[in-house]
Amino acid sequence: MQPLLSRSVLHSHLRFESPSLHAPLPRSSEVDPRALLKEVAPFRQPQQGRSLFELAVTAAPFAALWLLTWVALEAGLMIGLLLAVPAGAFLLRLFLIQHDCGHGAFFRQQRSNDWVGRTLGVLTLTPYEYWRRSHAIHHANTSNLDARGVGDVDTLTVAEFHALSPARRFLYRLYRHPIVLFGVGPAYLFLLRHRLPIGMMRKGWRPWLSAMGTNAAIAAVAGVLIWAIGIKLFLLVHLPITLVAASLGVWFFYVQHQFEHTHWESGDDWSFHAAALHGSSHYDLPPVLRWLTANVGVHHVHHLAGRIPFYRLPEVLREVPALAAMSRVTIRESFHAVRLVLWDEQKRRLVTFADARAG
Numbered sequence: 001m002q003p004l005l006s007r008s009v010l011h012s013h014l015r016f017e018s019p020s021l022h023a024p025l026p027r028s029s030e031v032d033p034r035a036l037l038k039e040v041a042p043f044r045q046p047q048q049g050r051s052l053f054e055l056a057v058t059a060a061p062f063a064a065l066w067l068l069t070w071v072a073l074e075a076g077l078m079i080g081l082l083l084a085v086p087a088g089a090f091l092l093r094l095f096l097i098q099h100d101c102g103h104g105a106f107f108r109q110q111r112s113n114d115w116v117g118r119t120l121g122v123l124t125l126t127p128y129e130y131w132r133r134s135h136a137i138h139h140a141n142t143s144n145l146d147a148r149g150v151g152d153v154d155t156l157t158v159a160e161f162h163a164l165s166p167a168r169r170f171l172y173r174l175y176r177h178p179i180v181l182f183g184v185g186p187a188y189l190f191l192l193r194h195r196l197p198i199g200m201m202r203k204g205w206r207p208w209l210s211a212m213g214t215n216a217a218i219a220a221v222a223g224v225l226i227w228a229i230g231i232k233l234f235l236l237v238h239l240p241i242t243l244v245a246a247s248l249g250v251w252f253f254y255v256q257h258q259f260e261h262t263h264w265e266s267g268d269d270w271s272f273h274a275a276a277l278h279g280s281s282h283y284d285l286p287p288v289l290r291w292l293t294a295n296v297g298v299h300h301v302h303h304l305a306g307r308i309p310f311y312r313l314p315e316v317l318r319e320v321p322a323l324a325a326m327s328r329v330t331i332r333e334s335f336h337a338v339r340l341v342l343w344d345e346q347k348r349r350l351v352t353f354a355d356a357r358a359g
């Protein structure tokens with residue numbers, strides 16, 4: 001995901017992360033990330049039939065829920081808006097399939113990944129090439145204090161926060177408020193920010209072509225639907241679904257990188273493999289939520305080996321038990337994560353504003 005506010009609004013070195021009350025687990029001294037990478041390597045191969053099945057059982061319910069919402073609202077039943085919640089969850093799952101396509105993990109052929117990803121990008125309002133480039137930067141720089149600002153949530157260290165002017169401290173506090181992070185921010189990101197690939201000019205023409213092509217396709221699909229059901233019904237149906245999916249998506253991204261004993265390093269102390277395992281969480285969810293979220297909670301394994309299809313991540317946890325307990329965050333702990341807003345370089349953990357004041 002892209003930062004929810006531009007870097008110029010806050011500070012030149014910000015980022016997006018997430019907390020937990022979990023005690024720190026054994027680090028690299030006891031676990032060899034490179035050895036674990038070899039153990040999970042056999043799971044990288046996509047299963048073509050399974051991928052098609054996952055796509056079908058996600059797209060069909062989404063389409064059905066979209067139509068049911070329209071029918072209910074056309075009949076004057078505003079209760080139909082409640083269907084935006086499950087419909088948004090399935091739209092999020094389509095986004096996570098697009099996410100796997102961006103990693104080349106959903107199909108064996110890259111062309112199949114790309115075209116499915118581009119098509120889903122019209123539904124998720126996310127230009128495929130643009131997002132894939134920024135997401136690759138996020139994977140390459142996770143937990144690197146020297147490379148914040150692309151594809152993440154802005155996070156300051158305690159020292160950086162204290163060095164800001166009062167006005168910029170206020171802006172950072174506002175940015176980290178839950179209403180902004182999980183309400184205003186996701187709407188801005190998916191409805192506006194994704195329309196123009198600002199900041200990708202140096203990455204070549206593909207992100208811009210992707211964004212403009214996606215915008216044109218979105219306009220065409222929206223135009224047909226508005227012609228068929230009218231602009232009022234179209235907005236009443238699709239806008240709430242999109243906003244639910246966007247907020248859920250940002251929440252899960254947040255929890256996956258913002259937990260109390262996460263991992264940040266700078267300079268030569270930073271390591272890709274250590275950052276993958278210890279800077280990304282294992283968000284331990286009930287089975288139904290695991291399925292709905294395409295196992296995105298197994299994020300530490302995903303960062304270690306991004307080409308593993310999401311439906312094979314549970315196999316990895318069964319076959320490599322050391323990964324199951326690592327960086328684990330429960331649902332209850334994840335709600336406490338919202339208060340953790342600054343990285344304390346001395347204490348080696350995320351802290352609250354109150355903690356930072358207390359020193």
